[in-house]
Amino acid sequence: MKKFFIILSISIFFLLFVLMFFLSTTGYETKRFNNLINNKLQNLDKKVTLDLKKIKLKLDLRKMNFFLSTKDLEASYDKTPISFQQVKIYFDLNSLLKRSPRIKNLYLNTKVINADNFKKLVLNIKPSNFKSFILNNLNDGMIKINLNSNFDKDFTLQDYQIDGYVRKISGTFFKDVKVTDTNFIFSINQNEGNLDKLNGKINGIPITNGNLKLIKDKDIVVNTNFKTKLDLTHENLKNKLLDKNLDKYNKNEFLFKGNLNHNLNLTFNNTYKLKDYKYVASGKANDANFKVRENIQVPFLKENFRIIFFENTNISVNLNSSGKKIIKLNGFYKLNTKNLQKFDMQIDKNLYNLDIELNNEIIIPIINYTKLENVKSKIKTNFKIKKNFVDIKKFVYTEKDNLIDLNSLRLDKNGIIESFNDITVKTSNNDFKISKDKKIVVSGKKFDATSLSKLLQSDNQNDSRIKKFSNEIKIELDLISTGLDKKIKNFNLIGNLYKGSPIKINAKGEFDDGKFLDISLKKDKNSNKKYLEIYSDFPEPLLKEYKFFKGLSGGKMLYNSVYDTNESVSALTIEDFKVVNAPGFVKLLSLADFGGMADLVSGKGLTFDRLEINFTKNKRLLKLEELYAIGPSISVLMEGYVEGSTGLVSLRGTMVPAKNLNKFLSKIPVVGDILIPKEVGEGLFGVSFKMKGPKGKIKTTVNPIKTLTPRFIQKAIGK
Known part of the structure; x- marks a missing residue:
């Protein structure tokens, strides 16, 4: 009997094993549940239709639960075809035993769905941002979906898990965002979603x-x-x-x-x-x-x-x-x-911090500073950019021992300076500081003012970078370099600025040998006219940048100018000076056949007692009203103009050897023969000349004269 029960138990166990193996692998094919599935889905959504053929009853050994499985299922939702690769329907075990099967879990594995069909399916869901997003933006692509959902006893969805992948999706999103050839895998449940391996x-x-x-x-x-x-x-x-x-x-x-x-x-x-x-x-x-x-x-x-x-x-x-x-x-x-x-x-x-190296060539003319190419320098700055201004909190430029340090500079949108705290400049030729509180104060040991002669030019408020300043100004500099051997010492200036333009200036400086520089400027209270006067015992630093005065040395200079924003009327007087190595003047003397004088200009220099220049200047024209120079060797009277827009130069004048020179040169065989004919009646008074053309291409013509104009005679007698 015992043996019988053992054999029976083994047989039952074996049969159960075979049955479980069969149900877990091959499954039992049946149509018994077809109507149940159709009815359940119809109750869930009447738009769902299935074409159920072969259904297998199988056993899930991990869950120890029975489920129905079918492959290659064709279905439709609102007449939109959907192909399923596999469908699994899990039943509650107790409900199966009670012969009233209840669906507990549904697993759907679709085949690839194209974008058009997916959009048709989305049409049937409730209005949402997701629905609008898909319908309005998706153009092309493929999607594969795996759905795992759980239901309660009333076949109400409790939770779900959706995963799958998207291939070659394309569309236009957010107006100008175009997505093409995009692929990813996804996983979604009621609380979160994930996309991975996103490429496109x-x-x-x-x-x-x-x-x-x-x-x-x-x-x-x-x-x-x-x-x-x-x-x-x-x-x-x-x-x-x-x-x-x-x-x-x-x-x-x-x-x-x-x-x-x-x-x-x-x-x-x-x-x-x-x-x-x-x-x-x-x-x-x-x-x-x-x-x-x-x-x-x-x-x-x-x-x-x-x-x-x-x-x-x-x-x-x-x-x-x-x-x-x-x-x-x-x-x-x-x-x-x-x-x-x-x-x-x-x-x-809008706050910028910049730390940058510079190997490029840098030129700062106002302080006569040049950094050659491939010499390393560095800028460290922080600044803020707003709609209407730029705030430079800090700007530091360094190159070896050279330093430019700027603090709290504000520029408006046109680059005009609105305010600053201080600027420190230290180079081989400069050591000074500019600070601003109620006054603008410039103080230091040295300043390279090679371009100081630009002070002679009328100011232009439209081009001024400081036209928003109306302050007192004070300058104290121990030494000012002029670009020449002579330097200005102990330079002091006090004055006032109004909208960036000087309205009052008193300045003094010293040269060697007791010589000095004196500058004054004042504004007429009843008009916009300003009166500028400059006296210098050493004119060259103020005139050296003007080609017209190239070769001038020595002398004393007095410059007066009355000007406003439209026009200036000026007079320049220089006494007791020489002209040395002046190419333009040498050419004129040579053309006039004044060879001896040309040699003097090229050598020791030609001496003049006095030079007077009267001229007017506006935006259109610089008009030379009169230039008269007189010396022991020669006298010159000239007038003309220079056009502002084209640079065209037009000058004419008269040049005559001095009378006392005629007497002495007649005794010198070579020079005398050239200038003063020995025979009576052959006396040559001088030459008239014309100079005309654009800058760099001026043509000079010279003609001899035997008589002098009354104007020239009057000037000569007057001097």
Whole structure:
């Protein structure tokens, strides 16, 4: 008996094993549940229709539960065909034993659904942002869905898990965002969703290794990160941005090649309204350049800016909804085709921090400073850019022992200085400081004023960078370099500025040997006219930049000018001076056949007792009313004009050897024969001359004269 029970138990166990193996692998094919499934689905949604053929009853050994399984099932939803690769329906075990089977779990594995059919299916869901998004933006692609859903005893959905993949999806989102050839896998349940292995193109920009996670709680939180490989030019950016009008905003050419890693966090409320965002990007620009179509003149750089290159530049971007906007760049750059130089820049909203090397040639004329090309210098600055002004908090330029340090400078949108605290300049030729409080004070040991002669020119308020200043001004400088051997010592100036223009000046300076410089300026209270007077025992520093006075040495100068913004009337007097090695004057003397005098000018110099120049100047014309020079050797009377717009020069005059020179030179065989004919009646008074042409191409003509004009005689007798 015992043996019988053992055999029976083994047989039953074996049969159960075989049955379980059969049900878990092959399954039992039946049509018994076809009507049940159709009825349940009809109760769930009447738009669902199934073409059930073969259904197998199987056993899930892990769950120890029975389920129905079918493959290659054809179905439709609202007449839109859906093909299923596999369908599994799990039943509650107790309900099966009670012969009232209840569906507990449903597993659907679709075949690939194209974009058109997917949009038709989405038409049947409730109105939502998701529905609008799909219907309005999706153009092409394929989707495969796996659905795992659980139901309660009333066949009400309790929870679900959806996963699958998307292939070659394309569409236009958010107006100008075009997505093409995009692939990803997804996983979604009632509380969260995930996208992984996201690859594709957004506006032609490759996206790789992306992932996205959505968490739904009180708010909807989206976290995503992805990589981009950028290869941008001006032309393809127009296509990528779908903006054919890009040229209106940016007519320059550029190139950008690099890789970026992106991390984006978004928070929405339950109506999908954006509440919060954070965006972080980092990467490197391997090769980039920016080329302007028209050259840009950069202040103090000798060479105009045409193109800037960037190499191996690290990029970091940090933005959020609280207003944080930080961009960091550091790497190497070069202007035009120069050598690579380091730079480090941080942009925080509208605050810029810049640390940059400069190998380019730099010229700052106002302090006579020049840095040669390939000599390393450095700029460290931080400034703020607003709509109507630029605040330069700090600007420090260094090159070896040279320093320019600027604090709290504000410029308006036109580059006009509104305010500053102080400027310190230390170079080989300069050591001074400019500070501003109630007064503008310039003080220091030395200042290189090679361009000091520009003080003789009438001011132009429209071009003034300081026209917003109306302050007292005080200057105290121990030494001023003039570009010549003689320097100005103990220079002191007090005065007043109104809208950047001087209205009152009193200044004194000293040369060696007890000589001095005196400058005064005052404004007429009843008009805009100003009266400028300059006296100098050493005229050369004030006149050396004017080609007309090239070769002049020695003498005493008095300059008077009455001017306003439209016109100036000026008079210049120089006494007891020489003209040495003046090419223009030598040419004129040679053409006049005054060879001996030409030799003097080229050698020791030609002496003059007095030079008087009266001229007027406006925006259109500089008119030389009269120039009269008289000396022991020769006298000159001249008049003419210079056009302001074309630079055309037109001068005419008379040049006559002095009478006392005639007497002495007649005894010298060589010179006397040239200038003074020995025979009576052959006396030559001098020459008339004309000089006309654009600058650099002036033609000079000379004709002999035997009589003098009354005007010349009157001037000679008067002097």
